[in-house]
Amino acid sequence: MRHLLPWREPVPPDGTMGEPRARGRFGEYGGRYAPESLVEACREVDEAFREAWVDPGFRGALARLLAVHAGRPTPLTPAGRLSEALGVQLYLKREDLTHTGSHKINNVLGQALLATRMGRRRLIAETGAGQHGVATATAAALLGLEATVFMGERDIERQALNVFRMRMLGAEVIPVTTGSRTLKDATSEAMRHWVGATGDSHYCIGSVVGPDPYPWMVREFQRVIGDEARGQCAAELPTGVPDYVVACVGGGSNAAGTFAGFADTPARLVGVEAEGGAGAARGRLGVLHGCRSLFLQDDDGQITEAQSLAAGLDYPGVGPEHAHLRDLGRARYVTVTDDEAIGAAVRLARTEGILPALESAHALAWVIRAADTGDLPAGSTVLMTLSGRGDKDVSTLKELL
Ligand SMILES: *Cc1c(COP(=O)(O)O)cnc(C)c1O
Numbered sequence: 001m002r003h004l005l006p007w008r009e010p011v012p013p014d015g016t017m018g019e020p021r022a023r024g025r026f027g028e029y030g031g032r033y034a035p036e037s038l039v040e041a042c043r044e045v046d047e048a049f050r051e052a053w054v055d056p057g058f059r060g061a062l063a064r065l066l067a068v069h070a071g072r073p074t075p076l077t078p079a080g081r082l083s084e085a086l087g088v089q090l091y092l093k094r095e096d097l098t099h100t101g102s103h104k105i106n107n108v109l110g111q112a113l114l115a116t117r118m119g120r121r122r123l124i125a126e127t128g129a130g131q132h133g134v135a136t137a138t139a140a141a142l143l144g145l146e147a148t149v150f151m152g153e154r155d156i157e158r159q160a161l162n163v164f165r166m167r168m169l170g171a172e173v174i175p176v177t178t179g180s181r182t183l184k185d186a187t188s189e190a191m192r193h194w195v196g197a198t199g200d201s202h203y204c205i206g207s208v209v210g211p212d213p214y215p216w217m218v219r220e221f222q223r224v225i226g227d228e229a230r231g232q233c234a235a236e237l238p239t240g241v242p243d244y245v246v247a248c249v250g251g252g253s254n255a256a257g258t259f260a261g262f263a264d265t266p267a268r269l270v271g272v273e274a275e276g277g278a279g280a281a282r283g284r285l286g287v288l289h290g291c292r293s294l295f296l297q298d299d300d301g302q303i304t305e306a307q308s309l310a311a312g313l314d315y316p317g318v319g320p321e322h323a324h325l326r327d328l329g330r331a332r333y334v335t336v337t338d339d340e341a342i343g344a345a346v347r348l349a350r351t352e353g354i355l356p357a358l359e360s361a362h363a364l365a366w367v368i369r370a371a372d373t374g375d376l377p378a379g380s381t382v383l384m385t386l387s388g389r390g391d392k393d394v395s396t397l398k399e400l401l
Pocket residue numbers: 102103104131206207208248249250251252253254255312313357359360387388389
């Protein structure tokens with residue numbers, strides 16, 4: 001089915017979502033804006049990753065960990081009752097069914113295995129709500145590494161249970177008391193700490209952000225979502241390839257991994273951001289955490305705080321590759337409000353028996369709205385990545401519903 005829609009024809013298989021250009025450039029975005037010592041550390045990570053990614057031994061070891069520890073492959077679930085109500089064919093890629101309950105485990109197992117290969121004994125990570133911190137602590141425990149997780153003091157208060165989980169898993173959680181005492185500051189502090197510890201520690205970034213090679217490397221570790229889904233769609237969809245591929249976007253890792261599997265197909269790619277964290281839809285060019293990309297800023301160019309009920313979407317920017325895909329017209333970025341996401345979460349729970357993470361509910365909220373308005377033509381096939389399960393959001397929802 002072909003549709004006349006207000007974005008350009010997909011870019012042909014010309015290397016879109018292949019390797020970035022020199023020094024990690026995606027168009028005018030990306031790069032490695034870091035202090036001297038971190039530039040060298042990033043260069044080492046880049047070299048190690050390039051070697052590992054073409055080494056069948058490494059790929060095999062990671063595939064096995066993903067299978068026996070994380071529970072891959074995840075299913076592709078047709079959302080039957082909801083599809084019928086919406087008049088589209090909706091399929092869900094079930095990252096909520098992985099160990100620890102979200103796609104974050106894919107990236108973290110990859111980076112932890114890489115750290116082991118590089119002879120590092122410790123993982124450093126930043127975390128906002130604690131999801132990436134818990135995943136990092138999990139991978140560290142599994143591979144016998146230490147884990148040091150930086151977390152804003154305010155987030156520590158708000159997410160006491162995840163702090164306890166990380167400590168149960170043997171990780172050290174370090175409170176960050178600077179700035180707004182949230183994710184942005186935790187990330188800055190983790191990078192600062194890495195400067196003095198590059199010899200024995202690997203910095204495990206949680207999304208497709210940060211200095212080169214992280215945006216590319218994390219997307220490659222998340223590519224498993226898109227590659228699996230591509231094969232599952234070929235087997236299960238009448239059209240083989242879905243008309244639309246939809247995912248929520250915080251930093252953009254589950255979306256980038258999903259999109260990578262479909263970049264060379266005619267599928268329309270849609271990234272769904274939180275209204276209060278719309279880096280791709282409303283950000284301006286800037287540099288933060290080692291990378292040039294789109295960030296929410298005030299008139300003085302100060303990065304402003306994001307605001308979303310979904311902690312994973314509460315980041316004031318977006319990964320450089322998404323900024324580039326937006327400029328190319330290859331992907332389109334839309335926004336959804338907290339209320340729409342809550343409505344979508346409840347609707348999925350009641351029609352399909354799946355309680356999604358509030359982040360994933362944003363992607364679904366756009367599908368529901370677009371099916372209603374006709375932006376998504378009747379009969380379209382839609383693949384949506386369900387990035388995580390809703391257990392972590394139950395107490396938030398309980399307060400509101
Ligand atoms: C962290 C998180 C996100 C957002 O991160 P991306 O890098 O944009 O994928 C989305 N969904 C869930 C469940 C998360 O935990």
